[in-house]
Amino acid sequence: MSGSRPAYRKRLLQARRHPLQTVLSLVILALIAWIVWSTAAWLVVGADWSVVTENLPLFAVGSYPEHERWRPLLWLFLLCLMTATTLLQPLISRPWRIHGLALSWAWLAMLPIGLLLLAGGAGLPMVSSRDWGGLTLTVLLTGFSGLLALPLGILLALGRRSNLTLPRHLCRLYIDGLRAVPLIAVLFFGQLLLPLFLPVEIEINRVLRAVVAFALFAAAYVAEDVRGGLQAIPGTQREAAAALGLGPWQIQRLVILPQALRVAVPALTNQAIGLLQNTSLMAILGLVELLGISRSLLANPAYIGRHLETYIWLAGLYWLVCTAMALMARQLERQGKSSATEAIPS
């Protein structure tokens, strides 16, 4: 530390002596000041946020029927509540803390609850998936495709390490194949081409088609992340479990996978965040999730030219959701560490 300071000062002095560098520095400084100033001025005076403020319900739930809007809103509220509860866990003293397993199940339950609230049934009037939209649809797409992709990815990863030649090659083909195709192509296939192959009577829901396409795509990447986790577990763990008389599936499920998944959490978090952002591709294919709703708003003559405001708002929303996900994942990582790998001398 102490050695670096004089060196730094020396460089600074040298820079002062060089007139061209001084001029350059001043120009760059001025440029930065101008950018900051004009952005601030635009945000305060020039920007017209009415496109956002007047359409908050649209951003939240899309064109969901007005008198039923409380349903997706309630779901979003529950999700916020769950997020807050999860993130506050480390601050809560032990007896009041919710067990990690209970919290996981509650999160899992959020998906069927969301589906029930949005689609209707059990006393609620049905609402066609055509009318779902906004943040609600973005989160629903992410949640369900993630939920499908995880077990599928795990199976693919296990298959790829299997001793059986045929499953191993099939899994490998699938993983390499899907990773070689751009996501947009898979989505096009799901939305536009798949209906052409199916008989006319079978009309698969558009949201469902999107979820399946996303899940099939993401599973290939999840498989690679899980495989990385599996490789990190030493073979002696398998031996120790086998020596106790556990069967091959029990060994995977009770000993290898729990450890491998813990190793894979950071990589899987990346996938989840990528999945959330990729759902915006569905805007191109006509689903009015967050980006879709923004595009349709911008097409409205009343908001002509309000691109910047809309996209800044959108970026903020995505940032918020992604940050919440990342924070929760970090918490999960810490939990795994404190219970398994961090040695506490006794």
Add this chain to the structure above:
Amino acid sequence: MTIAVRAESITKTFNGTQKALDQVNLSVNHGEVLVVMGPSGSGKSTLIRTFNGLEAIDAGQLEIVGIPLDTDQDERQIRRIRRRVGMVFQQFNLFPHLSILDNITLAPIRVKKVSKANAEQRAHGLLAQMGIADQAMKYPAELSGGQQQRVAIARALAMDPELMLFDEPTSALDPERVKEVLDAMRRLAADGMTMIVVTHELGFAREVADRVLFMDAGRVVELTDSTTFFTQAKEERSRRFLNQMAH
């Protein structure tokens, strides 16, 4: 007296050429403690790993706790043996994601279908027997090596094995931790457990072993009762090894 291990000219070759076991004959009675010694690479680990099917033999005949273990490994047969044969490894190999208690109850609950309550009660008893009753709720990484190895012994004992295999159980331990593990094994032997122990702990072998098996290059060099082995070993190779160990 019934026979725990019966091996007839078993052979194991690695990579086509490396003979890890060469025509090994051995028979171990129930209640007996056998110590296996020999220089590094002599096939000690390979030998005891064939006894619970972690390695398959290439030729010969093997019968463990009355169950034949053929050259073509039948998965169900192996699992029947593994339920009744415990193994303790040099590196402990506890499951790091499970608490000490869960490490011990995993196999009884999943393999023997013992109820959780019964399995836990037994686990607490075993931990007390190993002198680490207060560690049940901790995780393996929070324990010292000696404590971890005693958990590993308790984990194997929880299946009520008829035969216990130990592969250098104290080699990865600090010298001051070796004694606590050896003491636990001594008590086990005193209780009449059938044990096959790969170890270089001469004191333990002299005191606890009924017989000593000395191996070199995959072959049985000498197999005698321990007093004879330590006082008047027949083979030159064993005497040289003992001399080296004593210095």
